[in-house]
Amino acid sequence: MFNLTRxxxxxxxxxxxxxxxxxxxxxxxxxxxRAYQVVHLIDSEKVYSKxxxxxxxxxxxxxxxxxxxxxxQRILDYRQENGLFADLNEIxxxxxxxxxxxxxxxxxxxxxxxx
Amino acid sequence: xxxxxxxxxxxxxxxxxxxxxxxxxxxxxxxxxxxILLIGCLFSxxxxxxxxxxxxxxxxxxxxCSQSYQKLxxxxxxxxAKYYKRNPVSxxxxxxxxxxxxxxxxxxxxxFELQVERFKxxxxxxxxxxxxxxxxxxxxxxxxxxxxxLEGKLYEPFNFDSETKFDYREYLNRRKIKLILSVKxxxxxEVLDQNRANPLKYASIQIKNRLKNLFALHLSRGExxxxxxxxxxxxxxxxxxxxxxxxxxxxxxxxxxxxxNIGIMAFLVFLILSIFRIPQKGRSILTMLILIxxxxxxxxxxxxxxxxxxxxxxxxxFLLERETDLLNSLALAALILLVANPLSLLDAGFQLxxxxxxxxxxxxxxVWSFLEKWPWDLSRQPLRFFAQSAVISSVAWVSxxxxxxxxxxIFTPVxxxxxxxxxxxxxxxxxxxxxxxxxGLIFTKIAxxxxxxxxxxxxxxxxxxxxxxxxxxxxFYLKDFSVDMTLIYxxxxxxxxxxxxxxxxxxxxxxxxxxMKIKISIFLAVFLIFSHNAFAFxxxxxxxxxxxxPKYAVKExxxxxxxxxxxxxxxxDYPKAVNEFEKLIQHYPxxxxxxxxxxxxxxxxxxxxxxxxxxxxxxxxxxxxxFSELSAKVVEKEYKIGERFLEGEGKKTGLMNAVIGGGYDxxxxxxxxxxxxxxxxxxxxxxxxxxxYLQEKGLYQEARDEFEKVINDYPDSEWVKAAKYQIALVDxxxxxxxQYDQKITQAAVDxxxxxxxxxxxxxxxxxxxxxxSELRDxxxxxxxxxxxxxxxxxQYDAARVYYNSxxxxxPGSFWAKKSENQIKELDSKQKK
Numbered sequence: 037m038f039n040l041t042r043x044x045x046x047x048x049x050x051x052x053x054x055x056x057x058x059x060x061x062x063x064x065x066x067x068x069x070r071a072y073q074v075v076h077l078i079d080s081e082k083v084y085s086k087x088x089x090x091x092x093x094x095x096x097x098x099x100x101x102x103x104x105x106x107x108x109q110r111i112l113d114y115r116q117e118n119g120l121f122a123d124l125n126e127i128x129x130x131x132x133x134x135x136x137x138x139x140x141x142x143x144x145x146x147x148x149x150x151x
Numbered sequence: 152x153x154x155x156x157x158x159x160x161x162x163x164x165x166x167x168x169x170x171x172x173x174x175x176x177x178x179x180x181x182x183x184x185x186x187i188l189l190i191g192c193l194f195s196x197x198x199x200x201x202x203x204x205x206x207x208x209x210x211x212x213x214x215x216c217s218q219s220y221q222k223l224x225x226x227x228x229x230x231x232a233k234y235y236k237r238n239p240v241s242x243x244x245x246x247x248x249x250x251x252x253x254x255x256x257x258x259x260x261x262x263f264e265l266q267v268e269r270f271k272x273x274x275x276x277x278x279x280x281x282x283x284x285x286x287x288x289x290x291x292x293x294x295x296x297x298x299x300x301l302e303g304k305l306y307e308p309f310n311f312d313s314e315t316k317f318d319y320r321e322y323l324n325r326r327k328i329k330l331i332l333s334v335k336x337x338x339x340x341e342v343l344d345q346n347r348a349n350p351l352k353y354a355s356i357q358i359k360n361r362l363k364n365l366f367a368l369h370l371s372r373g374e375x376x377x378x379x380x381x382x383x384x385x386x387x388x389x390x391x392x393x394x395x396x397x398x399x400x401x402x403x404x405x406x407x408x409x410x411x412n413i414g415i416m417a418f419l420v421f422l423i424l425s426i427f428r429i430p431q432k433g434r435s436i437l438t439m440l441i442l443i444x445x446x447x448x449x450x451x452x453x454x455x456x457x458x459x460x461x462x463x464x465x466x467x468x469f470l471l472e473r474e475t476d477l478l479n480s481l482a483l484a485a486l487i488l489l490v491a492n493p494l495s496l497l498d499a500g501f502q503l504x505x506x507x508x509x510x511x512x513x514x515x516x517x518v519w520s521f522l523e524k525w526p527w528d529l530s531r532q533p534l535r536f537f538a539q540s541a542v543i544s545s546v547a548w549v550s551x552x553x554x555x556x557x558x559x560x561i562f563t564p565v566x567x568x569x570x571x572x573x574x575x576x577x578x579x580x581x582x583x584x585x586x587x588x589x590x591g592l593i594f595t596k597i598a599x600x601x602x603x604x605x606x607x608x609x610x611x612x613x614x615x616x617x618x619x620x621x622x623x624x625x626x627f628y629l630k631d632f633s634v635d636m637t638l639i640y641x642x643x644x645x646x647x648x649x650x651x652x653x654x655x656x657x658x659x660x661x662x663x664x665x666x667m668k669i670k671i672s673i674f675l676a677v678f679l680i681f682s683h684n685a686f687a688f689x690x691x692x693x694x695x696x697x698x699x700x701p702k703y704a705v706k707e708x709x710x711x712x713x714x715x716x717x718x719x720x721x722x723x724d725y726p727k728a729v730n731e732f733e734k735l736i737q738h739y740p741x742x743x744x745x746x747x748x749x750x751x752x753x754x755x756x757x758x759x760x761x762x763x764x765x766x767x768x769x770x771x772x773x774x775x776x777x778f779s780e781l782s783a784k785v786v787e788k789e790y791k792i793g794e795r796f797l798e799g800e801g802k803k804t805g806l807m808n809a810v811i812g813g814g815y816d817x818x819x820x821x822x823x824x825x826x827x828x829x830x831x832x833x834x835x836x837x838x839x840x841x842x843x844y845l846q847e848k849g850l851y852q853e854a855r856d857e858f859e860k861v862i863n864d865y866p867d868s869e870w871v872k873a874a875k876y877q878i879a880l881v882d883x884x885x886x887x888x889x890q891y892d893q894k895i896t897q898a899a900v901d902x903x904x905x906x907x908x909x910x911x912x913x914x915x916x917x918x919x920x921x922x923x924s925e926l927r928d929x930x931x932x933x934x935x936x937x938x939x940x941x942x943x944x945x946q947y948d949a950a951r952v953y954y955n956s957x958x959x960x961x962p963g964s965f966w967a968k969k970s971e972n973q974i975k976e977l978d979s980k981q982k983k
Contacts (some may be wrong), residue, residue, distance in 0.1 A: 043422050050582065058600030061607060065363060077610040078373040083617040084392045085399065093891040095560075101391045105742055109710050136257065144392065 086146040089127065092118045102141045107132045121147045156484035163206040164486060167213020167491045178218050189877045216335045217493040228245040228267045228281040229329045232305045234829065240340075241271035243300045244331065245347050247282070250293045251387065258336075259290040264328065284308075287334040294349025295356050300341045302332035307778055318741070325494040353816045355448050359383055366592040369602035374609055377406070381577070382584045384408040384449035393613060398559065399550060399626045400619045401566025407500070408449050410508060413458035415581045416445055417466075435466045454504040461508075481505065501557045503551050511543055518542050537571070542568035553640035556632040565625030569616065576612040580605060613933050618669030632790045637857070650804045707735045709742035716748065725755050729897035746776035753788065762800065762818050766823070773827050783831075786824055790833040793820035797840055835861055835868035842874065846881055855881045872910055876919065879903045883926055896933075900926050931957050931966035938970065946975055 040048070045054050065072045077083050087096050089111070097108035110130050121127065124147045175808040188208040190748035195201040223229055232240075263285055270279035274972030285301070293299065296604040308320040308331055323329070334340060362383060366375040376388025389406060420441050424434040439462075446459040458918070459482045468475035485505055488495050494738070495501045519542055548566045556562050587601035627653040674859060694927040732748040739745055753768035769785045769792075779785075796817040821844075828834055842857035858881065861874035879902030882895050897949075938953030954970040954977070960969050 039424070044426065047422055047476050050497060054586065054604050055600050057607075058603045060675070061603040062599065065603070075607055076371070077617075078377070078390065078393060078613050083396065083613055085617075085620055099395070105709065108709050112708065136491065146688045 064128065081143045084143050086144060089124065089145050089147050090115070091148075100144050102137050102144075123147060154477060155479050155482070157486065159206055160209050161482040161486045161489070163209035164213035164216075164489055165496055166218045167210040167215075168489065168496045170210070171217040171493075172497065173212040174872070176214065178215065181215050181218070183212055186217060186760070187536070200399050213489070216490060220493050223329075224280060226279050228270055228279045228305075229285065231270065231272065231279065232330055234239050235305060238304070239302055240305055240332075241300065241302045242267055242283075243269040243276075244283075245345065246293060246297045246299065246300070246496060247296055248357070249295055250291075252290060253387065255288065258288070259285040261291040261293060263291065263293065263295075265332070265883055268298075271438055281329070283330045284323060284328050284331050284334045287338065287340055288336045291340055292346075293340070293351060295340065297342050298344035298347050300343055301332070301334055301338075302339040303332045305332050306724030307331070317445075323495070325492065325498055344695055349446070353614060357443070359448055361592075362588055365598070366589065369587075369591070369599060370606060377609060377613075378580075378584055378605065379578060380406045381408070381412070382588065384452055384455060386585050392741045396613070396616045396620045398561065400569040400573075400616050401555070401626070402569050402616060404507075404547075405573060407450065407453045408458075409504070410454070410458035410461065411574075411578065412581055413442060413445070413455065413462050415578065416585065417442060417462050419582070419585055432470055435470050439466050452500065454500060456488055457484040457504055457508070460487060481508055499554065502554055506554065507547045507551050510546050514546045514550070515542055518859075540574065542566070544574065550644065553637045554646065556629050556640075557634065557637040560629050560632060562625055562629050563626040565619050565622055569619040570613050571638065572619075573612060576615070580608055580612070584609065666708060691853045705738045709739040709744040710736055712739065713744045713748060716751070718753060720755055723758075725759050728755050746772055746781055747920065749775065750781050750785065751784070754895050757788070757792070760800075762792050762795060763820075766816075766820050766956055770823055770827075771825075771910065782827070786828045786831055788835055789820055789827070790824050793817055793824060793837065793840060796820060817841070835865035835870040838864065839870045839874055839877075842877060842881075843901065843909040846877065847886070851881045851884055872906075875902070875909075876906050879906055879919070880922070883922055896926055900930075926963060928964060928966070931961035932959070935966045935970055935973075938973065940976065942973070946982060951977060952965070 073080075074114075087100070092111075094108050094112060097103050097111055098105055102109075107130065110132065110139060111127070115121070116132055124142060126147075127133055127141075127145070128135065133141070185513050189212060190205050192204040194209060195204060200566060228242075228670065244265040244267040246263050247266045249664050250261060253260045253262055265283050265285045267279050267281050267283060269276050271277075285303070285304070287293075287301075287303075307329065308323050323331075363375075363379055363385070366378050370378060372388070373390040373393060375460070376390060379385045379388050379395065384407065386406060394406065397406055419439055420438045421434055424437055429437065436593060442459050442462055446455045449455045453803060461477070461484055464480035464483060465475050466906035488501065513916050519539070521636045522538065522542070545567050548563075549568070551564075552562065583601050583605050587598055590596035590601060652750070712731065712735040715836045716728055716735060719725075719728035719731055729752055732752045735748040736744075736745045749768065749772045753765045753772070756762075756765035756768055766789055769788050772781055772785045818841055821841045824837040825834045826832075838857060838861045842861065844853045845851075845854035845857060855878055858874040858878045862871050862878075865871065882899035883901060900923055903923045907919040907923070934953050938957065940949045941947075941953060951974060954974050957964075957970040958967045960973075
């Protein structure tokens with residue numbers, strides 16, 4: 037009556053482990069909300085591959101979500117005319133980069149003046 | 152050797168499709184060739200030649216299938232759209248896809264596919280067909296199956312990504328979508344009717360949306376997006392930065408539904424059904440049906456359909472108690488997909504999916520047997536599992552790395568290592584995802600347990616991928632990885648597939664090496680002597696973080712490349728200028744500057760007096776970039792080339808004319824002008840000038856037809872007057888030809904009279920009067936000649952009638968006076 041096949045045993049073990057981990061996580065996140073923030077990587081800025089604005093090539097710039105060929109070209113032109121970016125805010129002086137766009141873009145960029 | 156007929160058939164069929172992609176061949180000739188080949192098969196059934204005939208037949212069938220798939224019906228919306236560019240158009244049709252709400256610059260955009268039924272032309276509503284993509288720039292409450300009327304602007308898809316080989320226009324074209332309709336945020340959209348949906352598709356969309364909502368309820372936005380891609384095949388929600396991480400580590404394949412998903416799904420379904428004690432055959436059939444439903448739910452993408460067909464073939468083998476061959480079932484899956492849509496052969500997803508599975512099936516056993524010969528013991532379980540995973544991961548990576556380099560311009564050696572960690576995570580996530588959906592749909596309250604486990608493992612997996620993406624040398628952006636490079640890579644790959652690795656092992660031993668070392672030294676010496684002029688194949692440039700192929704290198708941006716090419720043009724180094732413009736088009740085909748480069752190729756050729764080639768280059772601007780701002784300039788340039796041809800420039804020499812035939816470049820050029828801008832200012836004069844050219848060639852009837860087109864097609868044009876005059880002139884020229892026809896002469900006279908009457912002030916009217924008198928004179932002369940002929944034949948009465956008609960019809964003319972003299976002579980003759 038209680039004979040289980042190998043596959044059935046695997047499924048039940050899997051379900052048991054899932055429930056065990058699930059309840060533990062539920063408990064942990066309730067008593068310690070900071071633990072939730074540690075796990076929460078995908079929607080945070082921790083896993084953004086930031087590119088250096090002073091080193092980025094045209095190809096790298098156009099791969100960014102908010103930058104098209106025209107803005108990428110303007111960034112390169114700006115770098116050629118004015119030297120390296122000292123601060124990330126400087127990018128706002130480039131035509132086509134509004135405050136709203138800057139806010140969306142900033143998580144993909146970094147500036148290393150020494151580069 | 153295993154019997155694999157389907158493999159040969161699908162290869163021939165695929166080659167046929169590729170043949171059609173690169174070489175256009177008339178459909179009827181191909182159909183005829185197909186018939187002949189099939190008849191050849193019938194007559195050679197008993198000998199081995201029939202196999203060749205069969206493969207050739209499938210090659211032809213592939214070409215035919217591709218051609219018939221791409222042929223648009225005459226009333227397709229694409230045929231008419233070009234006349235309405237930049238103008239709003241009104242359409243009626245039915246929504247045939249799920250309606251998606253996407254984020255667009257902080258606002259919501261409603262996107263769906265529309266089957267067009269009616270189109271509002273200048274002459275009212277007309278029946279039209281074809282599929283288009285619609286973007287409504289607001290949150291619009293629409294659903295699959297709605298019949299709607301809407302107004303917006305039609306345009307051809309743009310290509311957004313200028314760096315990779317991904318071609319958005321081609322991607323939509325493969326789905327038979329050639330146009331996008333853009334409806335403004337305050338644009339007109341009205342639902343006319345509802346419930347015109349296919350019930351099966353409607354149900355699958357409803358289930359899919361419910362499952363999506365379930366993910367959205369328990370997971371964050373990004374997490375839900377990734378899980379939707381894993382389980383439902385919907386990649387829209389994957390955060391871009393996460394997608395980029397997976398691309399950089401060569402693990403992006405797990406963000407799509409693959410054979411692994413289908414395998415796990417089949418396993419779970421089989422298991423659940425066994426709990427209900429359903430007999431084995433019943434379980435197999437039910438599993439097949441559920442897998443088909445799942446493939447439908449996942450939107451029928453190539454990897455899903457491929458995996459589903461393979462699973463079904465496997466289950467059928469199970470039902471019939473026959474062993475199935477993986478390569479045959481893979482070939483069957485490919486054949487079904489290619490017959491349904493031959494263009495899917497050109498799809499990166501299709502190529503990557505089939506190639507990786509093919510390589511895994513063919514290469515893995517060979518690699519494994521090769522590894523087993525080494526001293527370490529691979530039979531122990533944890534080591535065996537990791538070794539097998541590493542082999543599969545490496546083989547899959549090696550098989551697709553050429554295509555990835557070509558399509559995505561990236562080389563990811565870190566992929567082998569990353570996959571070892573990511574694939575097990577994905578397997579667990581899939582099982583958790585299916586459990587989450589089952590529990591979520593039935594026992595909603597405990598779904599959070601699965602959701603929390605998914606959250607932790609998913610974030611862990613992304614964290615691992617992020618770490619791999621940070622590894623120096625983990626991935627390189629390649630530039631200029633061309634088609635020929637890809638082909639060379641796969642030639643080497645095929646060489647390895649077809650040469651058993653065991654033989655290779657035998658070859659690599661000390662004794663063999665010792666025997667061959669002199670030969671190898673000579674080869675290396677010769678190679679080094681002749682290699683001093685060779686380019687480095689790729690050069691690493693730290694500034695750009697890219698490997699660059701110097702032979703094909705272009706400037707970093709299309710703008711710089713255009714400026715570089717222009718320098719050569721201005722220095723009048725035309726061949727180099729053309730070369731650099733071509734490079735721009737080749738490397739940045741989707742950039743705005745590409746159209747400009749194509750235009751400048753035309754100008755460069757025109758400057759070199761290569762007029763017909765210049766026309767061909769200009770025409771490419773229209774053909775490749777039909778919505779380019781340069782279109783008007785191109786039409787003007789083409790018209791001017793046509794005029795230069797008409798004036799006698801660019802003529803082929805007698806010998807060339809004899810060898811390559813025809814001097815009909817003029818007609819081709821003017822016809823192109825008319826086709827490119829049928830309502831433009833150059834259409835009527837072009838039509839007129841085709842007539843002039845034919846008139847000059849002495850093809851009077853053809854010239855008359857062309858002039859008539861000016862009058863009929865452009866009745867309000869200033870060229871109508873000239874066309875009418877030319878028609879009269881053509882008729883007069885016909886009448887003065889060797890085969891005189893009085894009716895034509897009379898028609899010409901009438902036409903000149905009408906012209907002079909309608910346009911009395913025109914400069915040509917005076918000439919018309921002159922022609923009238925000349926024609927009348929000609930007519931009189933002709934009658935006189937007839938009379939004279941009868942006189943010579945001594946038929947005096949008949950001669951008298953004709954002489955009298957000349958005197959009566961053309962009084963006062965030279966021929967009337969001559970006729971009077973002749974009558975007098977006749978009188979005297981008859982008296983005698």
